[in-house]
Amino acid sequence: xxxxxxxxxxxxxxxxxxxxxxxxxxxxxxxxxxxxxxxxxxxxxxxxxxxxxxxxxxxxxxxxxxxxxxxxxxxxxxxxxxxxxxxxxxxxxxxxxxxxxxxxxxxxxxxxxxxxxxxxxxxxxxxxxxxxxxxxxxxxxxxxxxxxxxxxxxxxxxxxxxxxxxxxxxxxxxxxxxxxxxxxxxxxxxxxxxxxxxxxxxxxxxxxxxxxxxxxxxxxxxxxxxxxxxxxxxxxxxxxxxxxxxxxxxxxxxxxxxxxxxxxxxxxxxxxxxxxxxxxxxxxxxxxxxxxxxxxxxxxxxxxxxxxxxxxxxxxxxxxxxxxxxxxxxxxxxxxxxxxxxxxxxxxxxxxxxxx
Amino acid sequence: xxxxxxxxxxxxxxxxxxxxxxxxxxxxxxxxxxxxxxxxxxxxxxxxxxxxxxxxxxxxxxxxxxxxxxxxxxxxxxxxxxxxxxxxxxxxxxxxxxxxxxxxxxxxxxxxxxxxxxxxxxxxxxxxxxxxxxxxxxxxxxxxxxxxxxxxxxxxxxxxxxxxxxxxxxxxxxxxxxxxxxxxxxxxxxxxxxxxxxxxxxxxxxxxxxxxxxxxxxxxxxxxxxxxxxxxxxxxxxxxxxxxxxxxxxxxxxxxxxxxxxxxxxxxxxxxxxxxxxxxxxxxxxxxxxxxxxxxxxxxxxxxxxxxxxxxxxxxxxxxxxxxxxxxxxxxxxxxxxxxxxxxxxxxxxxxxxxxxxxxxxxxxxxxxxxxxxxxxxxxxxxx
Numbered sequence: 001x002x003x004x005x006x007x008x009x010x011x012x013x014x015x016x017x018x019x020x021x022x023x024x025x026x027x028x029x030x031x032x033x034x035x036x037x038x039x040x041x042x043x044x045x046x047x048x049x050x051x052x053x054x055x056x057x058x059x060x061x062x063x064x065x066x067x068x069x070x071x072x073x074x075x076x077x078x079x080x081x082x083x084x085x086x087x088x089x090x091x092x093x094x095x096x097x098x099x100x101x102x103x104x105x106x107x108x109x110x111x112x113x114x115x116x117x118x119x120x121x122x123x124x125x126x127x128x129x130x131x132x133x134x135x136x137x138x139x140x141x142x143x144x145x146x147x148x149x150x151x152x153x154x155x156x157x158x159x160x161x162x163x164x165x166x167x168x169x170x171x172x173x174x175x176x177x178x179x180x181x182x183x184x185x186x187x188x189x190x191x192x193x194x195x196x197x198x199x200x201x202x203x204x205x206x207x208x209x210x211x212x213x214x215x216x217x218x219x220x221x222x223x224x225x226x227x228x229x230x231x232x233x234x235x236x237x238x239x240x241x242x243x244x245x246x247x248x249x250x251x252x253x254x255x256x257x258x259x260x261x262x263x264x265x266x267x268x269x270x271x272x273x274x275x276x277x278x279x280x281x282x283x284x285x286x287x288x289x290x291x292x293x294x295x296x297x298x299x300x301x302x303x304x305x306x307x308x309x310x311x312x313x314x315x316x317x318x319x320x321x322x323x324x325x326x327x328x329x330x331x332x333x334x335x336x337x338x339x340x341x342x343x344x345x346x347x348x349x350x351x352x353x354x355x356x
Numbered sequence: 357x358x359x360x361x362x363x364x365x366x367x368x369x370x371x372x373x374x375x376x377x378x379x380x381x382x383x384x385x386x387x388x389x390x391x392x393x394x395x396x397x398x399x400x401x402x403x404x405x406x407x408x409x410x411x412x413x414x415x416x417x418x419x420x421x422x423x424x425x426x427x428x429x430x431x432x433x434x435x436x437x438x439x440x441x442x443x444x445x446x447x448x449x450x451x452x453x454x455x456x457x458x459x460x461x462x463x464x465x466x467x468x469x470x471x472x473x474x475x476x477x478x479x480x481x482x483x484x485x486x487x488x489x490x491x492x493x494x495x496x497x498x499x500x501x502x503x504x505x506x507x508x509x510x511x512x513x514x515x516x517x518x519x520x521x522x523x524x525x526x527x528x529x530x531x532x533x534x535x536x537x538x539x540x541x542x543x544x545x546x547x548x549x550x551x552x553x554x555x556x557x558x559x560x561x562x563x564x565x566x567x568x569x570x571x572x573x574x575x576x577x578x579x580x581x582x583x584x585x586x587x588x589x590x591x592x593x594x595x596x597x598x599x600x601x602x603x604x605x606x607x608x609x610x611x612x613x614x615x616x617x618x619x620x621x622x623x624x625x626x627x628x629x630x631x632x633x634x635x636x637x638x639x640x641x642x643x644x645x646x647x648x649x650x651x652x653x654x655x656x657x658x659x660x661x662x663x664x665x666x667x668x669x670x671x672x673x674x675x676x677x678x679x680x681x682x683x684x685x686x687x688x689x690x691x692x693x694x695x696x697x698x699x700x701x702x703x704x705x706x707x708x709x710x711x712x713x714x715x716x717x718x719x720x721x722x723x724x725x726x727x728x729x730x731x732x733x734x735x736x737x738x739x740x
Binding site for chain 1 (some may be wrong): 371373374470473474549551552565
C-alpha cells in the first residue's frame with residue numbers, strides 16, 4: 001500500500017460525553033400513539049437527553065476535556081479547534097471559541113464551527129489531519145456535538161438525541177491510533193435539512209436512505225478501499241454513521257462487513273443518534289476497547305450529503321491512555337430514566353412566557 | 357374491425373428519484389423497440405397518468421412526452437381515470453382504431469410518485485375519494501379500503517390474519533418478474549407484525565410507492581404493421597363507474613361497477629369469465645382481491661378470501677391470478693398500472709414464462725380499478 005499523508009498523523013487523545021438522562025421508546029410511543037414496538041423496529045432501546053443547562057457547547061467541552069486528558073498535552077499546544085454541530089446555541093457567534101477559551105487553548109489558535117449535518121465533526125477531523133500533517137500546526141482538536149432536534153411526534157423523535165465526542169489530532173508517534181488513509185465523497189443531495197429560524201429539521205423520508213445514507217457511505221468506503229487496496233476482511237471493526245440501530249448493520253452487510261465487526265461501535269440503540277457525535281462516539285468506544293494493531297474503518301455520513309471513510313490502526317499507546325478519562329461505557333451505564341413530560345421540559349418543547 | 361396489441365414495453369418499477377416523467381416514459385418506449393415493436397407506424401399517442409398535474413405540476417403531459425419521443429404534430433391526449441387510467445387509455449386507443457381515426461396508437465402509462473413525503477402521497481391518492489364529503493374530513497384511500505376490509509372480515513367471519521395469504525402469494529409471484537418492484541418473500545409473521553396503516557390494514561397489505569412506465573401499441577386489423585407482429589387480440593373491453601362515496605353504497609363487500617363490467621363483458625364477447633386462463637386484477641390494499649374475485653364470479657360471495665387461503669389462483673390454476681405480483685409486489689404506479697397489466701398479460705399469452713414455467717393460456721383478462729371500487733374496467737385479451 002502506498003503511504004498517504006494521513007499516516008503522519010493520529011489520534012493522540014479521545015473522549016466522549018453523554019448526558020445522564022434516558023428516554024425510553026415506550027414513552028414516545030405512548031405519548032404519540034405509535035404502535036408498541038415502533039422504536040424497537042428502528043433498532044432502538046432508549047435515547048440520551050440533555051438537561052436544560054446543557055447544550056452542544058457544554059457537551060462538546062466535556063468530551064474535549066476527556067480527549068485532552070488522554071492526549072497528555074498542554075492545551076496551549078493545540079493550534080486549531082473545529083466544532084462540528086447542527087445545534088449550536090448561537091446562529092452567529094462561534095461556539096468553537098467558547099470551547100477553546102474554556103479549555104485553555106486561546107488565543108494562539110484557529111477556531112471555527114463547521115456545519116454539514118451529522119458529518120461536520122468528521123470534516124473537522126479530516127481538515128485537522130491536513131493541518132497537522134503539513135506541519136502548519138502541532139495539534140488540532142476536532143469535536144462533534146449535538147443536542148439533536150426532532151419535530152415532536154415525528155419518527156425522528158425516536159432517535160434524535162444528545163451527546164458529543166472529541167479527538168486531539170497530533171503526530172503519529174504519540175498517537176493511540178494512527179490514520180492510514182482517508183477519502184471523502186460529497187454530492188448535493190437534499191435528504192434532510194433545516195431552514196434558518198425553523199426549530200426542527202425536515203426530511204425526505206425514504207429519500208434519506210438509498211440515495212443519501214447508503215449511496216454516500218458505500219461510495220466513500222469503496223473510494224477508500226480502492227485508494228488503499230484494502231479489503232473489508234482487512235478490518236477488525238467498522239463504524240458507520242448511526243441514524244438508527246439498523247442502517248449501520250445494513251450498510252455493513254452490503255459492503256461486506258459482518259455484524260460482529262459493526263456491533264462493538266454501534267451505540268445508537270443505547271443513546272440514540274447524537275448526530276455529529278454519532279459515528280465519532282462509535283470510534284471513541286472502539287479506542288476504549290480495541291487491541292493494539294486493530295484496524296478500524298470509520299465512515300461518518302452527513303445529510304445534504306457526504307461521507308468520509310478513514311482507515312485507522314490502534315497502537316499500543318491506546319491501552320495506557322484509556323484510564324486517563326471516563327470511557328464511553330462509563331457514560332452508557334451512568335443513566336436515569338425520565339418521562340416524556342420531563343423530556344419535553346428538558347428539551348424546551350413546552351413553550352411558556354417568561355423565565356427559561 | 358379487430359384490434360390487436362402489436363408491441364409492449366415494460367420498465368422496472370422502483371423509486372426513480374433521478375428520473376423525470378419523460379425519462380420514465382422514454383424507457384418503456386425504448387423497450388418496445390428492443391422487443392421488436394414497430395414504432396414508425398404510430399399515428400396517435402395516448403398517455404395514461406393520474407398525478408402529473410398534482411405531483412409534478414404538469415398537465416398536457418401527452419404533448420410533452422410526444423415532444424420527447426419525437427412525435428409532435430400528431431394526435432395526442434392524456435387520460436386520467438385513477439388506477440384505471442391505463443385501461444381507460446387502452447380502451448380509448450381501441451376506439452380510435454375502430455373508428456378509423458388512427459391505425460396504430462401508442463399508449464404510454466407513466467407515473468412518478470416517490471418524489472414526495474408520505475403526507476403528500478396520501479393527499480394525492482385520496483383525491484380518488486369525494487373531496488368535499490370524504491377527503492376533506494381526513495379520510496384517505498387506505499382508511500376507505502380499511503372500512504371495506506373491516507366490513508368484509510366481520511360479515512364473512514374471517515380473522516385479520518386471514519388477509520395475509522394474499523400479499524404472501526403476491527410477493528412469491530413477483531420474485532422472478534424483471535420489472536417488479538418488491539422482489540422478496542414475506543412471511544405470515546412479517547405481514548401481521550408490520551405497521552398498521554389503517555386498521556386492519558398493515559404496511560404489508562398495502563401497495564408500495566411506485567414510479568414506472570409501461571407502453572403498448574394498439575393496432576387496427578388493416579394497419580400496415582405486419583401480421584406477425586400481433587401479440588394478442590383485444591376481444592372486448594368495458595368500463596363502468598359507480599358511487600364514489602362509501603356512505604352512499606348499499607353494500608361495502610362488493611363493487612357494483614364490477615358487476616356492470618362483468619355483465620357487459622360476457623354479453624359483448626360471449627365469453628364465460630370462468631373460461632379465462634390468466635387474470636390480472638387491481639388488488640389494492642389486499643381486500644380488493646377477494647372482492648374482485650367474487651365479483652367476477654370465480655368464488656361465491658364471502659368465499660373469495662377462503663379460496664385464496666385454500667391455495668387457489670396460483671400459477672397453473674385456472675384461472676391464475678396476478679402471476680406477476682399484482683399492485684402489491686409488481687408495484688402500483690397508479691396511472692400506469694393498467695398498461696402494465698395489459699402488457700404483462702400480452703407477454704404471458706404471446707411468449708409467457710413465469711418462474712421458468714411456460715404459461716399455457718389462450719384467454720386473458722385485465723381488471724383495473726380507480727378509487728375504492730369507483731371505477732372498474734375489464735379488457736379481454738386472446739392469444740393470437
